[in-house]
Amino acid sequence: MPPGLVISAPASGTGKTTLMLGLLAAFRAQGISVQPFKCGPDYIDPAFHAAASGRASLNLDSWAMQPAQLFASMQAADGADLVLAEGSMGLFDGVASRGETGTGASADIAALAGWPVVLVLDVSGQAQSAAAVALGFATLRRDVALAGVVLNRVASPRHEALARAGMEAAGIRVLGALPRRPSVALPERHLGLVQAEEQPRLAQTLTEMADFIAAHVDLAALRAIAAQTPTANSVGLQDISPPGNRIALARDTAFSFIYPHLLAGWRAAGAEILPFSPLADQAPDASADACWLPGGYPELHAGRLAAASRFRSELQNFAETRPVHGECGGYMAMGEGLIDASGVRHEMAGLFKLTTSFEKRRMHLGYRLARLASPIPGYGAGARLRGHEFHYASILEHNDAPLAQVVDASGAAVPETGSTRNFDGGGRATGSFFHLIAEAT
Template identity: 50%
Template sequence: MLGRGLLVAAARSGAGKTVITVGLQRALARTGRRVAGAKAGPDYIDPGFHAAATGRSSFNLDGFALGPEGVKGAAASVARGVDLVVAEGAMGLYDGLTIAERSGTSASVATMLGWPIILVLDAGGAAQTVAAVAHGLALYPAAPPIAGAIVNRVASPRHRVMIEAGFARIDVPLLGVVAADDRMTLPSRHLGLVQARERTDLAERIDAMADVIAAGCDLDAIAAAAGGTFDAPRAPATIRPPGQRIAIARDDAFAFLYPHIVQGWRDAGAELTWFSPLADEAPPRGCDACWLPGGYPELHAGRLASNRDFLDGLRAFALHGRVHGECGGYMVLGRGLEDADGQRHAMADLLPVETSFARRKLHLGYRRATWRRDLGFVSAGTTSWGHEYHYASQTDGAPATLADMADGTGASLAPAGHAVGNVSGGFFHIIA
């Protein structure tokens, strides 16, 4: 069977999409429905909360990088065997890069899949006007179907009455009213929410969110509004496996690896083995490739620098096997990493680059990488879609040799990344 879907979206970032989505996923699951999550756009952190709420992997439905057919394949993969997919949008409903047939907006993803929108609207500083915002979003040209709205951060019973009066004047149903509540919060830091895997009280926090959602929302009406009963083949691997047996770093410092890529590697027949650099584990013997995902090595630089088994094992592995690092993994493959306090920590010294988190600059956006070398998972001369999202800066190093870069619009950027022998890496996160 293939479950139907909904996409939770908002007028802007910061309206509470993630906590509403996670609470809604758990609340619906507690009614006996089989629920899965998904995320529109490039994001590593929110899907971790979806997985914790539903017990199932949450795939990214990136309309810009994957394109319409890739989105449908990924959506079919996550919807298979469940009753309902509750997906989360990115930024505002109509925000995102759109070029020709590629669009990264939440609205475009919902339209591709036939999934109605549940609007999350922040009532802070407004009352009846919240309904006017919902009305405008529903009437925007080429708007996807709007199933209804959940109004968040309602201050009082009087405030609720005023909001309900506004919705009585429009055609968008009011499906939930969520009071301002400390239980509906999650801590953040420089790349977004603190990762789900880092929270020891996560199960209790999600249950508390679900309690709030169940008390304030019409769960049956929300579930009944789902749509999009299409089927599609399982999404093919978006990049080739870098080896037959792949050692993948996974812990609080190395957590940014898209589930659709992992699933694609498994479907292609690769064997995946996990290890923890923070636990001073080296890449396991018997593997022929090592993948260091992005994450937060800048928060653990001193510990990583002192983990000799990890660093020595990584250097030994690179003598015979391919090693690739994305963003944080690239920083660890370099010569040194400067932490937020300006202290330099020696890293693996496998690539000629120095990076710093003390000298911060936001790098954000879609990227197209045309690879200069055959790396196993990509061939020289081919182009991959992906993104950058980091605050660290390269402070020293040899000229970039890994890929010629462009932004999402096709405008040329400086070459990026490095490759030496079996080792490669860059700030670029590959999606497809």
């Protein structure tokens, strides 16, 4: 596996994604093949990584994944020249309890893989004091190496000089300094960035980011630092249970939140994925033996889904004889109704006696550990699954059997237990707000 770096920061909103995408696009323009990864449970950033690098980006999650699973995902970097892994939140931010490998912090991945950290520091409103922050990050964990910092939102040459002086006094290397540039940014919505496929100017924006980063960051120094670190040993692919041999997978702007490592694992197990678009009123492939509806933004397309009569009727027919599973947005689309933010109710597929609403938004966020009371495609009753929940919907009606016993990372019970329903023809509908990441030990 090639050498790598973790791109992280003290907190969210400090410029990690701008630096990450700019680096990916800038190195690609130089003919350097870079494998991207995303630390933690993020469904949106990997699509931007793929657009910038030309390589599929996978998630690395220390709370949900065992070390063997993490190293198996890292093998996606085979053939690349460099690895860049974008962190989530702050470098050391995770949950209070340890999971499979760690707490979910990006620092866990840096320590496990031996990748040094490039820390993005927002220095607006400070100068030499930023060095105290960097020094704290350099010394908090002995197993995490700080390669240096990139100063972000620098106001002037004088501001940059003062910040650099503080870093020099603290023995922290400055790898770049980014002036304030509000135009170099991506639009956001309630679950994060607006999805990559929804941005018609994405290629142009990535080019602008590449030029901006290349002009203000020492790309050669980053490669040299990465080259000095040991590389992890290759391991075999970790087995992931596919939902079936032929999987009908909902795939469009309303249903796109599925972790890339799961798709790679399904394919590695020999499964064939058959994508279809509910928004285009397409039905799941009749030859499939399972159907999977990922999360996404059904609330933004509820009218179109309600009008997609062929999709809804054929999904009902499919569920009569074969398993259908929905995660978050897919789960909501399998219910009887969805109420959008303006209070309008839209008819959904009716596989569950479930009504969800976005009229009064309430955030549900965090890791989840579920013990299945009923099987889902790929996993039997009693299986323990680790995943993540992030949505703003509320349940108004729920009259189906619960799918699982669910707790958060602290062990506290979560009331959203999902739904399961059996059909006379032998089929089964299952779903929950829980996004699967990996099976628990």
